[in-house]
Amino acid sequence: MNVKDAIRTLLFKRKNMIFNQLYTVWGENLDDEKVLTEYPRPQLKRSNYTILNGYWKYNITKEDVKPPYYDGKILVPFSPESALSKVMRQVKPGEILWYERPLIVEEKPYGKRLILHFGAVDQSCEILINYKKIEQHMGGYLPFSVDITDYITEGGNLLTVKVKDFSDKSYHSRGKQKLRRGGMFYTAQSGIWQTVWMEWVPQVHISSLSITPLVDESSIRLSINLNRPIRNSQEDRKMQQKFFKVDIYDHGKRIYSIIDDKPTLDIPMKNFTFWSPENPYLYDMVIRAGEDVVESYFAMRKVEIKEDEEGVPRIYLNNKPYFQNGLLDQGYWPDGLYTAPSDEAMIFDIEQAKALGFNMLRKHLKIEPLRWYYHCDRLGMLVWQDMVNGGGRYNKLLVGYLPTVFPKVQSLIKDRCYFLFGRTSKKGRLEWIEECEETIKHLYNNPSIVTWVPFNEAWGQFDANKICQLIRSVDNSRLIDHASGWYDQKGGDFKSIHNYFHPLKYKKDKYNRAVVLSEFGGYACYIRKHSYSPMVYGYRIYTDTNSLEEAVKKLYKEDIERLKKEGLSAAVYTQLSDVEDEVNGLFTYDRKVCKVTKPLI
The missing domain is CATH 2.60.120.260 (Galactose-binding domain-like)
Known part of the structure; x- marks a missing residue:
C-alpha cells in the first residue's frame, strides 16, 4: 500500500467511525414535560x-x-x-x-x-x-x-x-x-x-442591576437600571417620588431597608461576613421600583494582586493570600452538548470539583446560563471566565506548535499583526469587543467570578493590552488574564503559562505580575463503555485509573506544592471531564465514572 492509499484508508475509517452516544443519568431520566x-x-x-x-x-x-x-x-x-x-x-x-x-x-x-x-x-x-x-x-x-x-x-x-x-x-x-x-x-x-x-x-420596570461590593468602605453600591428613563411629566414625577425601595436580608432576617428616588444607592454593610469558597455567604435583596418587584442577592468579597511579606506578587482574596486550585471546565455534555440536561447536572459538576479539593473552575471559551454561576455563588466556587473566541481560521503552527516547542518565539510576535491571528476583519474585531463588554455587564453581579480571560492561546487574539484597558474601564473590581498561555503582551495581572510538555518551573515575572499556571496536566485515561470515540486525545496517556491517580497526585505533591512556596498564585488542571476525543478529564464524558478518589488534592 502506498502513502496515498494509506492516508485515504485512514480518512475513510475516520469518516465512518462509530461513535458512542453517551447519556448522563440526568439525560436518561429527563422528563420532556x-x-x-x-x-x-x-x-x-x-x-x-x-x-x-x-x-x-x-x-x-x-x-x-x-x-x-x-x-x-x-x-x-x-x-x-x-x-x-x-x-x-x-x-x-x-x-x-x-x-x-x-x-x-x-x-x-x-x-x-x-x-x-x-x-x-x-x-x-x-x-x-x-x-x-x-x-x-x-x-x-x-x-x-x-x-x-x-x-x-x-x-x-x-x-x-x-x-x-x-x-x-x-x-x-x-x-x-x-x-x-x-x-x-x-x-x-x-x-x-x-x-x-x-x-x-x-410599563416602567427594572431591566438590570449593577451590584458592586465595596469591602473597604463596608458597603455595596447598587444601581437600578430601568427600561426607560423617568420622563419629565406629571405622571412620571409622581411615580418617581419614593420610587425605589431596597430591603437587605441576612438568612431571612431583614437587616437594612431604604426608600429613595435615586437609582444608585450606597448601602452600608456593617459587621458583614466575607464570601469565600470555604464560606459562600450570600445576602438576599428585594428591590422595588414603582410597581415592579424583583428578588436578588449579593456577596461581600474582594480580589486583588498584592506583594506578600517576601515581596512576591500573589492573588489576595479578602485581604489574605489565597492560592487558587482550578480545573479547566469546557461545559460540554454528551447528550445535551452546550446544554446541561438539568439544574442537578450543573450542580453535580461544581460539587464534585469541590469534593476533589478544587476551589476554582476556569470556564473555558463558553458562557453558561446564569443558573450555573448562581450555583457557583451559593456553593462556593471561584470562576475564571473566558471570553468566547472568534476570528478567522487559526494558524496551527503559530498558535499551537511554535509556542509549545519554542516558547521564546512568543516575544517576537505582537498581536497587532492581525493577519497572523485570524483577525483581519475589522467588523469581526468590533463585534468581539461589543460582546466582550456585554459579557462583563451580563455576569458582573456574580461574586464567584474573580478573573476575566479575554484571549486563550492566541485564538482570535488582537490588541490584548487595549482590550485589558477596556475591561478595566467596565469592571475594575476583578483580575485580568490578558493572554492566557502564550503571546504575552506584558499586560494584565498575570504572567500566564500553559505547560503540558516541559518540567514545571517558577520564575518571577519581571513586570511584577502574579505568576499563574493557567493550563497544565491533561493526563488521559480511556474508560471503555464511557468514552465517546475510539480516538484518544491527551497530553500523557495512562492505561488504568490507578496509574493516572498516582501521576496526578505526584504532580500536585511534588511540583505544585513546590511552585506554591516559590511564588505561584494559581494552577488550572486540564480538565474536569472528558469531551468527545479528549479523555483527559477527571470524570468521564457521561459523568458516571470518576477516575480518581476524593479528595484528590
Missing part, C-alpha cells in the same frame, strides 16, 4: 413568568422561505445536533433552522408589558410573532429580550424563530465548536440552547 423549569435569572427574579421550554416544531431548509410543513418536533432548549433534542442533525452554513410554537395569551393586563426572553441562540436569529418580524439578534452566547406586547392578541398567537449558524466558517464567536470536530475541538451545535421564557412586567 419539565425541561429546565427553574427561573433563569436568580439575581433578577420575578414571580410571574412562563417557561417556554418543551417540544416545538422545527425544520431545516436551504431556502430563505418559511416552509409549509415541518420535519417534526425538537425538544427546546437542546440544539438539533444533540441527542436530547430528538433530532441529532447538523445545521450547516447556508441552511436555515426554523422553530415554531403557539403562544396562548389569555388576557392582556392593562398597563403591563409582555417580555420574551432567550437565554442564548446560536448564532444569528430572527424572531417573528404571527409571521411579523420583530427582532434580530447576532451572537450565539449572550441573552436578549424583546417586548412583544404590541404584536400579540388575546388567544392564540404563533412564535417563529429563524436561525442561521456560520459555525467556524466566519469571524463570529464560536468557542471550541467545529464542523469537522476532533481532538481539542468539538461538535458544532446551533439554534436555541438556553431557556426561553416570558413574563409580564409594569
Whole structure:
C-alpha cells in the first residue's frame, strides 16, 4: 500500500467511525414535560413568568422561505445536533433552522408589558410573532429580550424563530465548536440552547442591576437600571417620588431597608461576613421600583494582586493570600452538548470539583446560563471566565506548535499583526469587543467570578493590552488574564503559562505580575463503555485509573506544592471531564465514572 492509499484508508475509517452516544443519568431520566423549569435569572427574579421550554416544531431548509410543513418536533432548549433534542442533525452554513410554537395569551393586563426572553441562540436569529418580524439578534452566547406586547392578541398567537449558524466558517464567536470536530475541538451545535421564557412586567420596570461590593468602605453600591428613563411629566414625577425601595436580608432576617428616588444607592454593610469558597455567604435583596418587584442577592468579597511579606506578587482574596486550585471546565455534555440536561447536572459538576479539593473552575471559551454561576455563588466556587473566541481560521503552527516547542518565539510576535491571528476583519474585531463588554455587564453581579480571560492561546487574539484597558474601564473590581498561555503582551495581572510538555518551573515575572499556571496536566485515561470515540486525545496517556491517580497526585505533591512556596498564585488542571476525543478529564464524558478518589488534592 502506498502513502496515498494509506492516508485515504485512514480518512475513510475516520469518516465512518462509530461513535458512542453517551447519556448522563440526568439525560436518561429527563422528563420532556419539565425541561429546565427553574427561573433563569436568580439575581433578577420575578414571580410571574412562563417557561417556554418543551417540544416545538422545527425544520431545516436551504431556502430563505418559511416552509409549509415541518420535519417534526425538537425538544427546546437542546440544539438539533444533540441527542436530547430528538433530532441529532447538523445545521450547516447556508441552511436555515426554523422553530415554531403557539403562544396562548389569555388576557392582556392593562398597563403591563409582555417580555420574551432567550437565554442564548446560536448564532444569528430572527424572531417573528404571527409571521411579523420583530427582532434580530447576532451572537450565539449572550441573552436578549424583546417586548412583544404590541404584536400579540388575546388567544392564540404563533412564535417563529429563524436561525442561521456560520459555525467556524466566519469571524463570529464560536468557542471550541467545529464542523469537522476532533481532538481539542468539538461538535458544532446551533439554534436555541438556553431557556426561553416570558413574563409580564409594569410599563416602567427594572431591566438590570449593577451590584458592586465595596469591602473597604463596608458597603455595596447598587444601581437600578430601568427600561426607560423617568420622563419629565406629571405622571412620571409622581411615580418617581419614593420610587425605589431596597430591603437587605441576612438568612431571612431583614437587616437594612431604604426608600429613595435615586437609582444608585450606597448601602452600608456593617459587621458583614466575607464570601469565600470555604464560606459562600450570600445576602438576599428585594428591590422595588414603582410597581415592579424583583428578588436578588449579593456577596461581600474582594480580589486583588498584592506583594506578600517576601515581596512576591500573589492573588489576595479578602485581604489574605489565597492560592487558587482550578480545573479547566469546557461545559460540554454528551447528550445535551452546550446544554446541561438539568439544574442537578450543573450542580453535580461544581460539587464534585469541590469534593476533589478544587476551589476554582476556569470556564473555558463558553458562557453558561446564569443558573450555573448562581450555583457557583451559593456553593462556593471561584470562576475564571473566558471570553468566547472568534476570528478567522487559526494558524496551527503559530498558535499551537511554535509556542509549545519554542516558547521564546512568543516575544517576537505582537498581536497587532492581525493577519497572523485570524483577525483581519475589522467588523469581526468590533463585534468581539461589543460582546466582550456585554459579557462583563451580563455576569458582573456574580461574586464567584474573580478573573476575566479575554484571549486563550492566541485564538482570535488582537490588541490584548487595549482590550485589558477596556475591561478595566467596565469592571475594575476583578483580575485580568490578558493572554492566557502564550503571546504575552506584558499586560494584565498575570504572567500566564500553559505547560503540558516541559518540567514545571517558577520564575518571577519581571513586570511584577502574579505568576499563574493557567493550563497544565491533561493526563488521559480511556474508560471503555464511557468514552465517546475510539480516538484518544491527551497530553500523557495512562492505561488504568490507578496509574493516572498516582501521576496526578505526584504532580500536585511534588511540583505544585513546590511552585506554591516559590511564588505561584494559581494552577488550572486540564480538565474536569472528558469531551468527545479528549479523555483527559477527571470524570468521564457521561459523568458516571470518576477516575480518581476524593479528595484528590
